[in-house]
Amino acid sequence: MRAATGVGRTGAAAVKRREAARASVGRAGAAALKRRESARASADRTGVTISPQLHAASARTNAPAQALSTASSPLSRRAAAPTAPRPLGRTAALRRALLDWYRRERRDLPWRHDRDPYRVWLSEILCQQTRAEVAAVAFERFVLAFPDLDALARADEDAVLSLWSGLGYYSRARCLLRAAQSLRAAGHHNVPDDSTRLRALPGVGPYTAAAILSIAFGHPLAAVDGNVIRVVSRLARLDRPDARGEPHATLAQELLDPAHAGDWNQAMMELGARICTPRAPRCPACPIATACQARTAGNPLDHPPPKPRRAREIVGVEITVTTDPAGRLLLERGAFPLLRHLWLPPARLRSGDLSSYDFKHHILHRELRVTLRSQHTASRPHRAPRVGQASVIERRFFEPTALGRIGRSSLLAKALHHAALATHPEQG
Numbered sequence: 001m002r003a004a005t006g007v008g009r010t011g012a013a014a015v016k017r018r019e020a021a022r023a024s025v026g027r028a029g030a031a032a033l034k035r036r037e038s039a040r041a042s043a044d045r046t047g048v049t050i051s052p053q054l055h056a057a058s059a060r061t062n063a064p065a066q067a068l069s070t071a072s073s074p075l076s077r078r079a080a081a082p083t084a085p086r087p088l089g090r091t092a093a094l095r096r097a098l099l100d101w102y103r104r105e106r107r108d109l110p111w112r113h114d115r116d117p118y119r120v121w122l123s124e125i126l127c128q129q130t131r132a133e134v135a136a137v138a139f140e141r142f143v144l145a146f147p148d149l150d151a152l153a154r155a156d157e158d159a160v161l162s163l164w165s166g167l168g169y170y171s172r173a174r175c176l177l178r179a180a181q182s183l184r185a186a187g188h189h190n191v192p193d194d195s196t197r198l199r200a201l202p203g204v205g206p207y208t209a210a211a212i213l214s215i216a217f218g219h220p221l222a223a224v225d226g227n228v229i230r231v232v233s234r235l236a237r238l239d240r241p242d243a244r245g246e247p248h249a250t251l252a253q254e255l256l257d258p259a260h261a262g263d264w265n266q267a268m269m270e271l272g273a274r275i276c277t278p279r280a281p282r283c284p285a286c287p288i289a290t291a292c293q294a295r296t297a298g299n300p301l302d303h304p305p306p307k308p309r310r311a312r313e314i315v316g317v318e319i320t321v322t323t324d325p326a327g328r329l330l331l332e333r334g335a336f337p338l339l340r341h342l343w344l345p346p347a348r349l350r351s352g353d354l355s356s357y358d359f360k361h362h363i364l365h366r367e368l369r370v371t372l373r374s375q376h377t378a379s380r381p382h383r384a385p386r387v388g389q390a391s392v393i394e395r396r397f398f399e400p401t402a403l404g405r406i407g408r409s410s411l412l413a414k415a416l417h418h419a420a421l422a423t424h425p426e427q428g
């Protein structure tokens with residue numbers, strides 16, 4: 001973030017210089033210049049340094065952009081009370097406070113033991129949609145099975161999906177495997193320090209690319225995920241970001257400590273996950289509380305405003321648990337639209353009255369109401385029944401001991417649990 005030195009000069013010479021500059025840059029340039037001046041003027045009033053882009057975006061969102069406290073701001077006056085935390089001052093102080101807190105308080109997560117790009121990438125994919133503590137357990141078993149990119153690229157999909165069991169969002173696992181194979185095919189033995197190459201990988205968007213590049217390679221790029229959006233929204237009392245993630249992305253980039261980009265990004269995420277949480281921010285424990293406008297205004301929960309919740313969708317499902325005389329279990333994959341790449345007992349969607357069911361299972365916003373049938377096949381077939389639906393990829397009988405080695409949803413475990421309680425299985 002740039003300093004606000006030299007701002008606020010009002011002498012005739014300065015006015016002349018500005019006019020000359022306006023004349024030379026044309027209309028678009030003049031607008032930019034005006035924005036710069038407006039930002040400078042704001043900085044001059046408050047001592048806050050903030051970019052012209054953010055100033056303009058902040059004005060659009062009706063948010064006071066002067067987020068970071070200064071000696072002259074109302075926030076600083078409040079922070080000067082004897083019981084209040086020490087004022088942070090400018091961005092350098094905010095950075096120092098957050099980094100010090102992170103280095104002191106961070107959780108001992110296994111991917112923080114080194115900055116190996118493969119491990120950083122794996123951790124970032126695992127942490128998408130999964131709590132860090134849960135992702136940490138999966139990370140350990142993953143790196144045990146696939147310690148490096150070469151090993152992952154050689155894996156078969158079932159092995160990868162089986163390690164992903166219980167984490168949900170299974171497309172992440174399939175993307176991970178395809179990305180590893182694509183990197184190996186291009187001759188890489190680790191995740192490359194190459195933004196274009198990274199962004200072309202399946203499952204790697206702008207956030208994940210910035211996280212990998214900053215943590216593994218030290219690039220000064222802000223990684224802006226939901227946690228970071230929440231933190232900067234509250235710091236600057238911003239509305240929800242627009243489709244390009246603005247103005248939050250600009251503010252996050254300005255706050256980033258370029259000399260410690262990896263730690264900074266992790267510190268912001270850690271803060272959002274543990275302190276500045278969605279529904280119960282712990283402001284008294286927050287290391288950057290004195291710079292936070294939402295805290296000063298007493299309304300952190302209003303920033304960003306909550307998203308309208310997606311309506312719950314109720315889906316009827318019938319699952320048939322079929323065993324053969326040897327106790328093997330019939331599973332298939334490909335037929336059930338919501339979990340197409342995972343092994344399940346034959347399942348079909350059902351309509352009609354969904355008020356009675358054996359158990360519920362949730363997939364994203366969908367509530368599956370599952371009824372269960374159990375059947376034993378009378379003979380011991382060498383082959384599974386013929387695949388009827390065109391979409392079924394595969395159908396096989398499995399020994400119960402093999403279930404731990406295949407890609408399976410927790411829906412399978414639930415179905416087996418409930419089927420074991422069924423007292424009168426039908427004869428098939």
Ligand code: SF4
Pocket residue numbers: 231234235275276277281282283284286287288289290292293294295300
């Ligand atoms: S002071 Fe409260 S609302 Fe502001 S960043 Fe810290 S935890 Fe979040």
